[in-house]
Amino acid sequence: MKKIHIVLLVLIAGTIAVLLTFLKTASTYDTVDTAMAKPGKFVHLMARLDKTQPIEYDALKNPNYLSFTAVDTTGRAVKVVYHSAKPDNLEISERLVLKGKYQDGFFDCKDIQTKCPSKYKEDMKATDKTLQNNAAPLPAATNSEAIKY
């Protein structure tokens, strides 16, 4: 066997080992129930903001404390604490990916990814709303000049 083949084998074995270790350290996508079932374990919690519950954030008192309630598709809710600034589109987000762990009765969140009904995805409702707002005061084409934006 040539030297180069030995090196090749060692490096490829190393690569496979690295990828397998990566799979081991990987976390999982969870619901509130499954996240609660493994307290202290880092998970990706898929949920959305519970808009009926208050959002606690006061940048003047403490810019690094955000607390809100997240609810998943099964309807289970959990209190979330995030020690950083409030993502500005939190309220309008339609889905949240919360990265953190459940412990001591709340979900301690390290990172929040907000998924918004972005206009770039051409949300029909949002589009219609803006168009309706634009179009509503338009009685006929003749006096459309009068409309200011």
Next chain:
Amino acid sequence: MDYIGEHLLPGQLGHFFIVLSLVASLVASFSYFRSAQSKIDTDAAYWKKLARVSFIIESFSVLAIFSILFYIIYNHLFEYHYAWKHSSRSLEFKYMLACFWEGQEGSFLLWSFWHCVLGLILIRTSRKWEAPVMTVISFAQFCLATMIAGIYIFNWKMGSNPFVLLRDAGVLDSAPALHLDMDVNQALRPDYMASIKDGNDLNPLLQNYWMVIHPPVLFMGFASTIVPFAFVIAGLWKKQFGEWTKPALPWALFSAAILGVGIMMGAMWAYESLTFGGYWAWDPVENASLVPWLILIAAIHTLLIYKHSGHSLRVTHLFFILSFGFVLYSTFLTRSGILGESSVHAFTDLGMNWQLLAFLLVFVVPALTWFIKSYKEIPTIKKEESGASREFWMFIGSLVFFLSAIVIIGKTSLPVFNKLFGTKIAPPEDAEFAYNSIQVYVAVIIALLTAVTQYLKYKDTPAKYFWKKIALPTVLAVIAATLVLVFGDINYNKKGPGFLGAIWLAVACSIYTIIANIAYIWLGMKGKLKLSGGSISHFGFGMVLLGILLSSSKKEVLSNNINGIPAPLGANEDPRENLTLVKGLTSDMGKYTLTYEGDSAHPKKALWFYKIRFKSKDGKEEFVLQPNAFVNYKGNEGLMANPSSRHYWDHDVFTYITSLPNPEKQEDTASFHTTALRPGDSLFYSNGFMVLGDVKAKDSLPVELFGSNGSLHEASLKIFSKTGSIYSVTSKLAVAKGEMLSLPDTIIAESLVLQLQKVNPDKSIELGVKESNAVMKYVTLKAYKFPFIRLLWFGVLITATGIIISMVRRIRAAV
């Protein structure tokens, strides 16, 4: 039905040219194929002529499509969906190109455009390789043309057409106001255009000058990876294995330089306009462009090995195939929407997944099959390389580069893995560290090999020669590395001593690379810069590595905020990174004091600039940073912040806004609570307490102001905040000409408003107290210090320059 105010001609022309380009590229592919297959010279020449004409027509069509689409955007023809979706009337001219490639269609066009340019150059220069090479490129052009065709074939939509009208795009279907009788089932109103006054505009985060030039450069890089790939195919086709390497090498070098610069321009954009606090986040979109580059570099090195020693030709084939293959795979990853969960900035899904997958497979599967079938025929050298030869270590370096690319793309492909196997595996807790912890060792190996390998000769190196040459740079590097490690204060301890040790090792090795390669220009090349392209680019690459290591490991959070955390900080407790600044009030931040001095608005857009004055406590520095943010921009509720940074030769101070009071939600709803107080009494509020001091009545008041029965009372108050601050306020109550006047006093930092409402003869008073957030303007920000970031940017420039020098030399050699 005729609609009022529509301009239909540009769209019709656009459709025509799309169809023309589709047909012309197909004809070009077929004709080049016939030309390459033909054994008869006159026949081959005939087909080649036809192919050339078709390719030129195709190039013209692409240019025409490009110009028409730009015309539509430039003239704000919002009846076209693309213009409506990506631009607006307030968009500056310089960003019109940026919005052109915000959408998938525009970026496919850009890619196609570069293929045209490269193809026209190849027609002029590639001589006997023209027919087979251009067959591949013309076919790629055909594939790209299908991406923007937007043609329905048996209910299956092929591609997404940039000339679709707004009214055909489905966007208006659910807007009753635009339909006759306010009913969506009725036809559209003929005058609907009258209410489409403006477009959606370019995503504010893309309104940055880097977004004007980064995509064209990056796509030129992507597009150019097809050229070496096409030469590989041509070699396999014509069974002229190895011969193709000569004309392919300059193209591979060109591609490496352009793609590398394109990627790093993206990093610059991220650094200057995104707010994840850095230039690289191992985001799938970034990885997807890095991986082809890594493989391309590996391929260039194995090609050089072949050129000088005859080894490694087989693997060179594989690497060039894979480097283009991974460009296609990246295209699939970033455009199919499969990254949805894991990437912040992938394209949105246009429902073209199968088409994208087909684009990938139609090139990679035949190429790999052909390669495997011809594997035995590709010449190789049976004799083993010497352990003291340059090619042996160059090969190991290439292999490490390649495997590091495989590791990166493997981790990035997690969503694909989940899709294929129905698993629900998410990235690990610290996704960035998962990459860094491996790539730091790759950096060590690569840096070491880059430093040493040039001092070895091809075939075999006499030990004496090697040690004599390398002794000086090694000694210098050891001294330099020791100095940097001793005085550099590199103590990144978040991930334990093992990782810190690896960083130290990598820093030392990259210093070795820098010094050894500079030295080699004189020791090995006798100062001939024209021949030293390799050493120059390796020197630059050493700077890149060092810049990455230093800027990341010595990155400091300046806006550390221990407010709200019980002191002392626990070992694993991160200090919180956001700091709130109240307008006009100076706050303390590490070695700086910060003042939020005010804000100014962009004349046309909802873009605000926040003026933050930084003053160092030793009085040596003072500067103003103006991070900005789009606030509630065009239906995007919330803020989109852009950072601002102050550049020094050895570090950057970098800050951006993380939170702002929402002006709409800031209505002052609180009301005054009235309390009776006597001098000496104290009163609590949410954040502390206040004590009433003296209450005085002023005499000898000017009659012309106060009238005959006027009075003026002053009550002095001391406010003790929980934070330890003490404020003094003198509240006044005047009775002038029968009217009672009392101006509220505001203590901004405490969100407190006080109003003296009544003063009794016994000096007891009634004090109104209001606590409200609406009284204050504030910003919440993060600030970082990035040391030695310039080393990285300069390193990139030098690396690219070195590669271009090599390219020029190889072009001269190939002619």
